[in-house]
Amino acid sequence: MFASKMGFSPYENLIKESEExxxxxxxxxxxxxxxxxxxxxxxxxxxxxxxxxxxxxxxGQMGKEYMTTSRNHVSA
Incomplete structure (x- = not known):
């Protein structure tokens, strides 16, 4: 989540697992x-x-708004 801000390469597999x-x-x-x-x-x-x-x-900063907007009640 903070890897890019700290100058590290993000672990894409970990990001995908965490999003799931x-x-x-x-x-x-x-x-x-x-x-x-x-x-x-x-x-x-x-x-x-x-x-x-x-x-x-x-x-906002993470740009993952689809995670909430795809769920009508959570988005509201």
Whole structure:
């Protein structure tokens, strides 16, 4: 994730494996959010708040917005 910023070559296989793992987690979130407005229910909580910084980094600097935009409820 930070390899290129630190001057190292990224490990493409590790990146692919990690994206697959994250995709599985996001699929679970998609399922959960299809039934509730937020992760912990129908109220905004620390569960939602704790995901905001990394999600912003993922879709912004990392350019992996397709990981969230392909999941309607996660994207919302």
């Amino acid at each position: 793992k994250l995709g599985k987690v996001l699929d679970i979130y998609e399922e959960r959010l299809s039934k509730n407005k937020y992760l912990a229910g129908d109220f905004f909580s620390l569960a939602d708040l704790s995901h905001l910084p990394f999600t912003q980094y993922l879709v």
